[in-house]
Amino acid sequence: MFKQRISKSTGRAFALLAAMLMLAACGSGAGGGAEGGAGSAGADGSGADGAIRVVTTIAQIAEPISVIGGGRVQVTSLMGPGVDPHLYQASQSDIRKLGSADIIFCNGLHLEANMLRAFEEIGKSRPVLAVGEAIAEDRLLTDETGAVDPHVWFDIDLWKEALGAAVEELKKLSPDDAEFFEANKxxxxxxxxxxxxxxxRKMASVPEKRRVLVTAHDAFGYFGRMLGLEVVGLQGLSTEDEIGLSDIERTIGLLVERRVPAVFVESSINPKSIEAVIEGAKERGLNVRLGGELFSDAMGGAGTEEGTYLGMFRHNVDTIYEALTGEE
Structure with missing residues (x-):
């Protein structure tokens, strides 16, 4: 079920994580709240309180599953607003949460690179599903090195496939709730x-020469493919990638050539590289404005519209549309 590659950089912390996971697994039969054990699974696969205890890495999985699962699931997301999943390290509290779960959903495709060992280890005692890996490989984007783009939630059709795979796992854990989950899905x-x-519809109304989306890192490839935008990320697919002067100069040249009016920062990424692009374009006679903040690897805060998957996606669309159709 879980088949990600494990990078060598995660090996140093593995011994500690393995020990913590063993302790969490030993305590998982004790019951308790979200921070404690999950309790023994009932005949229908649910926890002792009747709800399936789901732990996810990113909110792009957690929030839709909480809507689809309703009161039949108890969902915890490890990563909140402003958190970069590419760099995220599991904490002791995270390990306890993972150990209390009935099922774990991560994105996969090497997004949560520093947690791969933890998933592999805990997958020995409970289901761990990398939802992005439910998508057919020929529908995934890759960069020039062959690395797969993990930001699949930005293609709505692909994300339906990923969420659909998660829902099927919920049905297996609680067959009595299968019709409920299916109707909500x-x-x-x-x-x-x-x-x-x-x-x-909105992106089709943006002048064609302006359909260029410039952001700090290459998180919007699927978004661009779906909506007909040329996407330029100063960093690669991971925020661990370096930004070179040539990347900035090449981006400035594209903006000047196409007269693109705006560039964008991301809620989980340092804005300095984008600020350098704005300054460089100004020196070459083009006033490029900051079009606004987009949500890429993380969603907005709980209780806000941007803290929902649909609201986050709509915010990005509206922000990009307004900035690219504005005056130069």
Whole structure:
């Protein structure tokens, strides 16, 4: 079920993580809240309180699953607003949460690179599903080195596949709730389809030469493919990648040539590289403005519209549309 590559950089922390996971697994039969053990699974696969205890890495999985699962699931996301999953290291508290889960959903595709050993180890005692790896390989994007782009939540059709795979696992854990989960999934997917239609319509009205999305790192490839935007990320697919002067100069040249009016910062990325692009374009006679903040690897805060998957996606669409259709 879990089949990610494990990088050598995670090996140093593995011994500690393994020990913590063993302790968490030993304590998981004690019951308790979200921070404690999950309790023994009942006949239907649920925890002692009747709800399936789900732990996810990113909120892009957690929030939709909480909507689809309703009161039949208890969902905890390890990574909150402003958190970069490429660099994230599991804490002791995270290990306890993972150890209390009935099932764990991560994105996979090497997004959570520093947690791969933890997932592999805890997958020996409970289901761990990398939802992004449910998507057919020929539909995934890769960079020039062959690395797979993990930001699949930015293609609504692909994210439906990923979430659908998660829902199927919930059905296995609680067959009595299968019809409930399926009905809620259909309703949620209908809203995703409506959002895609809205996004396609808006982006189609942006002048073609301006359909260039410049951000700090290359997180919007699927978004661009779906909506007909040329995407330029100063960093590569991971925020661990270096930004070179040539990357900045090449981006400035593209902005000047196409007269692109705006560039964007990301909520989980340092804005300095984008600020350098704005200054460089100004020196070459083009006033490029900051088009706004986009949500890429993390969503907004709980209780906000941007803290929902649909609201986050709509915010990005509206922010990009308004900035690229504005005056130069």
């Amino acid at each position: 259909r309703d949620y997917f209908a809203k995703m389809d409506e959002l895609k239609e809205e996004a396609v």
